[in-house]
Amino acid sequence: MTYTADEMMTVSAARALRDGMTCFVGIGLPSSAANLARATHAPSLVLIYESGTIGAKPDRLPLSIGDGMLAETADAVVSVPEIFNYWLQPGRIDVGFLGAAQIDKFGNINTTVIGGDYGHPKVRLPGAGGAPEIAASCREVIVVLRQNHRSFVERVDFVTSVGYGSGPGDRERLGLTGAGPRKIITDLGVLEPDPETLEFTLTGLYPGVSASVAKERTGWDLAIAPDPEILAAPSPAELDALRAFQGSQARSHQ
């Protein structure tokens, strides 16, 4: 079966989730990936949306985190202060999925402003949302975004959410309780932090993608693991499940 780079990225993100995990999910690609995981290899994945729905079991992709289906299928629905204070902050949630407009080699994320200065930005982005505390307090974080020179930068224009700061020791110094970003999943492959330096290193590539392309599409001097794994193409079952979800969302747009 043929597939798109975005489908490969979504499947790759879904595979990063293990059955039984608790997962803090945002709308968009993270929601597609988490629901794909639940429909395939991780039926007991617990989906938590920041709108306060814990254990949501949607049978189509929600259009937003306010979708009534999330509340109606959840194990519990709590207020917004409660989801952040009682559930996220103490470290009860295994994995947080984040997107980014910019990311740097230590996994710091910018979703606030690009260019100019803060008071007069070239581009005003949506801002923080739940991301700073997801990045701080989930036991681990997975970041999903397309890889290019604009998004993978030497230094982010604004630190909205902290990855590894400026390197080893920074998370501990800042009192961030979660382990930080464990994977960056892109449309080319997968990056993981070097165990010593915590600098994100290319460790996996999708079929047909070369390491030199990944290097060329990164704004810092990307380190490549000695023998990057070639990640399996999406299986027919994964693609069928993903497309069924996306078809259901397209129909609910009508």
Added chain:
Amino acid sequence: MAEIVSLAEAVERAIHDGDAVAMEGFTHLIPFAAGHEVIRQRRRDLTLIRMTPDLVYDQLIGAGCARKLIFSWGGNPGVGSLHRFRDAVENSWPVPLEIEEHSHAGMANRYVAGASGVPFAVLRGYNGTGLETLNGGPTIKPITCPFTGETLTAVSALRPDVAVIHAQRADRSGNVQLWGITGVQKEAVLASARSVVTVEEIVDELDPRPGAVVLPGWTVTFVARAPGGAHPSYALGYTVRDNDYYVAWDAIARDRDTFTRWLDDQLYAGRS
């Protein structure tokens, strides 16, 4: 005890030029009808407060109602940017917009502090981010725990002049009931000096609903019947999201002229 009045009268009496106004509804039960009435009555110099300033705040900002925005995420959910918000921040159109920016956890805790009658709330948050040192600085400070010595983050309380929310129902005494995703609406109403609650319907008796939030009538200033008042957002049990509206908004808001025409045709001409 809440007064049951028309939406126009509630806005007229509760919201004045220069007020700090919190319209809440976390992607569900967004008070669009009330926001549109504020635009129609041409309020100016408002400090608009909202965790997720989405389409209704894009409309208020583009219409020139706001002097300042206090928020944590400003986008068109599931679609993209808020073009009127961006134009105000990037180009000061139609008027300059001051911003005070937080994370969701920070905003939620600021409402909790306001509702609790204390001057600040404490959380683990902001450490190492640009938010703690920038414009949010005056409202975000480190604090030492008096018991453990640990350094945490304090955020100042939000005490809006007016909270505006949309709920499913009220009874004839003005007791308000909302259910499904209830967000931060209870905290916003209790943190504010006054409140306006629009409802889908006014009923003789509020039968219990699982997980419902009930705001007793004596905590609410005005209740106004506004069926469909959350459109195009969700009102669980009444309306679902009108996704075409969210998608169409992207094109309308992208351009100042199409936006101005939308204002004239859809709001100032008297329709909602």
